[in-house]
Amino acid sequence: MTREWIHPGLLLIAGAWILPFCKGRTKRAVMILLPAAALVECVVMQPGTYGVVRLLGQEVIFGRVDRLALVFSYVFALVALIGMVYSLHVNDDAQHVAALTYAGAALGAVFAGDFLSLFLFWELMALSAAILVLLRRRPAAVAAGFRYVLVHIFGGLCLLAGIVLHWSHTGSLRFGDLSPYAGSAAFTLILIAFLVNAAVPPLGAWLPDAYPEATATGAVFLTAFTTKSAVYALIRGFAGTEILVWWGAAMAVYGVVYAVLENDARRLLAYHIISQVGYMICGVGLGTELALNGATAHAFAHILYKALLFMGAGAVLQVTGLRKLSDMGGLYKMMPRTLSLYMVGAFAISAVPLFSGFVTKSMVVSAAGESHRAAIYLLLTLASSGTFLHTGLKLPYYMFFGRDRGLRAEEPPRNMLVAMGLAAVACVVIGVVPVVLYSQLPYRVDYIPFTVRHVTATLGLLGFTALGFFLLLKQLDPEPVVSLDTDWFYRRGGTAVQNFAQGALARLEGSVSRLSDVVMQRFVLGVGAQLRDIDLRGVDAMMVGIGRLTEEVSCDLTLAMSGHVQRYALIMAAGILAGVALAVFGL
Amino acid sequence: MTFKRWFHVGLVVFIHFLQNVVTAEWAPGLVVFAVGEIAGPHLFRADHAHFWFEDIPAWGSIYGLVSCLLIIIGSKLLGKLWLTRPENYYDS
Numbered sequence: 001m002t003r004e005w006i007h008p009g010l011l012l013i014a015g016a017w018i019l020p021f022c023k024g025r026t027k028r029a030v031m032i033l034l035p036a037a038a039l040v041e042c043v044v045m046q047p048g049t050y051g052v053v054r055l056l057g058q059e060v061i062f063g064r065v066d067r068l069a070l071v072f073s074y075v076f077a078l079v080a081l082i083g084m085v086y087s088l089h090v091n092d093d094a095q096h097v098a099a100l101t102y103a104g105a106a107l108g109a110v111f112a113g114d115f116l117s118l119f120l121f122w123e124l125m126a127l128s129a130a131i132l133v134l135l136r137r138r139p140a141a142v143a144a145g146f147r148y149v150l151v152h153i154f155g156g157l158c159l160l161a162g163i164v165l166h167w168s169h170t171g172s173l174r175f176g177d178l179s180p181y182a183g184s185a186a187f188t189l190i191l192i193a194f195l196v197n198a199a200v201p202p203l204g205a206w207l208p209d210a211y212p213e214a215t216a217t218g219a220v221f222l223t224a225f226t227t228k229s230a231v232y233a234l235i236r237g238f239a240g241t242e243i244l245v246w247w248g249a250a251m252a253v254y255g256v257v258y259a260v261l262e263n264d265a266r267r268l269l270a271y272h273i274i275s276q277v278g279y280m281i282c283g284v285g286l287g288t289e290l291a292l293n294g295a296t297a298h299a300f301a302h303i304l305y306k307a308l309l310f311m312g313a314g315a316v317l318q319v320t321g322l323r324k325l326s327d328m329g330g331l332y333k334m335m336p337r338t339l340s341l342y343m344v345g346a347f348a349i350s351a352v353p354l355f356s357g358f359v360t361k362s363m364v365v366s367a368a369g370e371s372h373r374a375a376i377y378l379l380l381t382l383a384s385s386g387t388f389l390h391t392g393l394k395l396p397y398y399m400f401f402g403r404d405r406g407l408r409a410e411e412p413p414r415n416m417l418v419a420m421g422l423a424a425v426a427c428v429v430i431g432v433v434p435v436v437l438y439s440q441l442p443y444r445v446d447y448i449p450f451t452v453r454h455v456t457a458t459l460g461l462l463g464f465t466a467l468g469f470f471l472l473l474k475q476l477d478p479e480p481v482v483s484l485d486t487d488w489f490y491r492r493g494g495t496a497v498q499n500f501a502q503g504a505l506a507r508l509e510g511s512v513s514r515l516s517d518v519v520m521q522r523f524v525l526g527v528g529a530q531l532r533d534i535d536l537r538g539v540d541a542m543m544v545g546i547g548r549l550t551e552e553v554s555c556d557l558t559l560a561m562s563g564h565v566q567r568y569a570l571i572m573a574a575g576i577l578a579g580v581a582l583a584v585f586g587l
Numbered sequence: 588m589t590f591k592r593w594f595h596v597g598l599v600v601f602i603h604f605l606q607n608v609v610t611a612e613w614a615p616g617l618v619v620f621a622v623g624e625i626a627g628p629h630l631f632r633a634d635h636a637h638f639w640f641e642d643i644p645a646w647g648s649i650y651g652l653v654s655c656l657l658i659i660i661g662s663k664l665l666g667k668l669w670l671t672r673p674e675n676y677y678d679s
Contacts, residue, residue: 260662261671336602343605369637377638378650385654401606451634456620456627457647463620464648468655470614475659481671491677 005050005063008038008077009111009121012104016097031084034100038107039077045070049113058173064113068296068442072110072232075300076103078426079224079307086311086419087217095135099221102128106225110232114173115163118233122159122197126152129226132218133210144213147490151206155196162189178237191238197230198281199274200247201254205487207274208258212266212323216314219266223273223310224303231280231299240287245368248282249379251275256386258485263324263478265313265399269306272349272391275383276302282380283364286371289443294363296441301356301430305348308423309391312342315412315420316399322407325395325478330404337411339400344424346396348431350388353458356430359449360437362458366447385465392462393469394476621645 015034022030047070050063080103087096105128108121130152134145165186167173181187192203199207211222238244255275262268276298283295315338322328332339344355351357361384368376411417430437438445469476607613625644636642643649 256658257662257665258670260659261666263674332602332605336598339605340598340601343601366637372637374638374640381650382654382658385651386658389655389658396605452627452631453634453636453641456624457641460620460624460645460647461651461654463617464651465655466608467614467617468652468659472656472659475663479671480674481666482674482676483666483670484672 006041007051007062007108007111008041008045008073009104009107010062011041012038012080012100012107013124016100016104019096019100020093028088031088031096032081035077035081035084035103038104039074039081042070042073042077042107045073051111055116058116059114060116060173061113062108062117063111064175065111066442067440068232068235069110071296071300071440071442072228073107074440075303076106076110076225076228079103079303079423080221082304082307082419082422083217083220083224085422086220086314086416088415089413090215090217092135095132095215095218098128098131098135099218102132102221102225106229109229113175115166115175116173118175119156119159119163122193122229123156125226125229126156129222130210132222133214135218136213136215138213141213144210147487148206148210150490151196151203155193155203158189158196159193162186162191162193165189175236177239179240182241191241194230194233194238195247197226198234198277199227199230200251200277200281201274202486204251204274205485208262208267208270208485209487209491211270211273212264216318219310219314220307223269223306227273227277228299228303231277231284231295234281234284235292235295239284239292241285244281244285245373245376246285248278248280248285249376249383250278251281252278252383253379253386254278256383256390258483259386259390259394260476261479261481261483263326263480265316265323265325265328265395266310268325268390268395269309269313272309272387273302273306275387276306276349278383279361279364279380282376283367286364286367286373288367288371290363290370290447291367293438293441293443293445293447294360294367297360297363297437298357300437301348301360301427304423304426304430305345305356308345308420308427309342309349311416311420311423312338312345313395313399315416316409318412318416319409320407324480325398326480328399328405328407329402330400331407331409332400334407334409335400335411337417338420339396341417341420341424342400343392343396344427346392348427350392350462351384351458352388352392352462353450353455354428354431356427356437358431358458359434360430362449362454363447381461385461388462388465389469393466398478617648621648624648 012034015030015037018030018034019027045065047065047067048063049061050065051061053060053062080100083099083103084096087099090096102125105121105124109118109125112118112121126149130145130149133148134142163173163186165184166178166181169181169184169186178187178190196203196206198204207227211219214222234244252275255271255273255278259268259271259275262271280295280298280302283291283298285291316328316331316335317323319335320328320331348355348357351361365377365380365384368380434449438447622645624647640646
């Protein structure tokens with residue numbers, strides 16, 4: 001069934017190329033209208049199957065529209081709109097085209113009904129995201145961008161290999177629930193590819209490596225699409241995969257641990273993406289309706305508040321040029337609006353009641369409770385405390401309050417504040433009227449977030465986390481350090497191999513050559529000398545002996561060889577006689 | 588115009604509130620949170636707990652403080668012993 005349908009992703013990808021040909025107001029209008037049109041299109045779209053193309057004997061479905069795809073498409077289009085408002089002041093067409101292509105590719109991946117179109121948009125996403133990093137045009141950003149490409153080529157190859165194997169086994173390219181194939185090579189490869197994009201450690205170090213290097217505006221787009229489209233793909237294909245429960249919970253804590261050590265404001269926030277995606281991965285692993293609803297809802301809320309947080313940190317970066325917490329402080333006087341809007345995002349991610357995180361994160365935590373998994377429940381709650389500790393307390397404390405360093409700053413351009421305002425409104429609306437979001441989720445929602453126990457326990461948790469923060473404030477002073485993560489293997493691994501080659505390996509080679517010297521000198525040469533002796537004494541003597549013997553025999557024979565014909569005839573006659581005698585008597 | 592004025596008043600109050608949070612003079616006020624958590628379920632009809640430990644009085648407050656201290660101390664130790672390197676580590 002193919003109906004008239006314009007793909008909202010293709011609308012953004014193709015529409016982006018109008019921008020380089022526009023100027024001034026028209027350009028800004030197009031920048032807003034494109035994502036706005038995509039958003040409207042997603043909102044009015046009805047579930048069904050659209051855009052089916054036959055290619056290589058396979059059905060390629062560009063528009064599989066169901067409730068799960070729709071809810072992700074709403075938030076992707078919405079954050080694309082907010083991100084474009086945030087970048088209105090930027091005069092760099094390449095960035096805008098890359099950002100819109102990236103958003104369009106994410107929408108394409110969400111609506112992809114088969115692996116072929118999924119792979120196409122998956123790769124386009126990786127490419128356009130890398131360009132967004134590269135366009136900061138600093139050496140560090142270019143290096144990080146290329147590392148990003150490197151990791152995502154690995155992920156893309158895993159996906160492609162998985163798809164080909166899956167196709168050869170099943171003969172179908174449809175992208176649906178993969179649990180019947182659990183344990184097969186195709187299942188594992190596709191899972192790895194999705195986990196790379198979801199930034200699941202140890203495959204996720206690319207995220208805190210690349211995102212803080214992007215431009216202030218580009219980072220807002222980056223936070224939204226890659227990890228969350230991976231969460232979408234995991235919900236679609238891998239719901240109820242047990243390993244994801246533990247992996248997700250560990251990931252939630254991992255991000256928090258690294259955030260303690262982090263000094264770079266946007267890298268701290270990047271580690272919190274990993275932590276928050278951990279909740280979603282855990283929800284996917286739990287696989288119950290509540291958990292999958294929770295993972296979806298949390299992805300929705302997360303995209304908005306994380307964009308808001310990155311916009312806040314980006315505004316500070318834009319105005320002051322500073323990115324390290326150890327250089328900041330006292331900005332609240334100059335940037336009160338930025339601070340207030342940032343704090344809305346911080347309250348939302350920290351799950352403060354009446355903000356969006358409270359009504360979405362708790363769905364996943366409650367799903368862990370309903371499945372009677374105490375350890376998971378405790379880990380997720382611990383990570384919750386850590387989230388508030390960093391995003392709600394540490395970052396604003398050191399960035400906006402803390403030691404006043406007499407920095408000169410002002411509020412960022414109006415469009416940045418408007419974009420932050422839009423995201424902040426969304427965070428509060430979801431938090432106050434959760435039914436707005438709940439009614440869009442893939443399964444029916446019976447969950448009630450505002451219970452006495454939940455509200456009081458959350459307030460207690462947050463309040464006493466704040467107490468702990470101020471008790472150990474001295475310990476938390478940002479230090480100018482970097483933390484080792486698994487990106488070490490491809491950033492310093494080469495150098496380490498070289499050092500190893502020059503150090504340990506060179507010593508090993510020296511030892512081997514010394515050993516071979518000893519073997520050569522003592523053993524091989526010794527054996528050679530022995531063999532020479534044997535040759536001299538034995539073989540030569542034997543040869544000389546044989547020679548002499550031959551000489552003596554030939555001397556004796558010479559006596560017989562007189563040269564007289566009569567003697568030869570006599571010898572021949574004697575021989576014949578002897579032969580006849582032998583014949584006669586022998587028989 | 589009135590809206591703009593209220594917005595400014597709101598902004599000033601909010602910043603003032605955050606400033607007070609930063610000075611940490613509010614710490615004794617946390618007792619309210621803990622007491623609220625203990626009393627809340629008795630005053631209103633409480634939903635049922637998933638685990639036994641959730642019924643410990645002021646469970647959220649206790650676990651919040653413990654989590655916060657654990658995360659800070661644990662991460663710092665991990666950093667000191669293993670994970671942190673000088674800032675120019677990857678450039679050298």
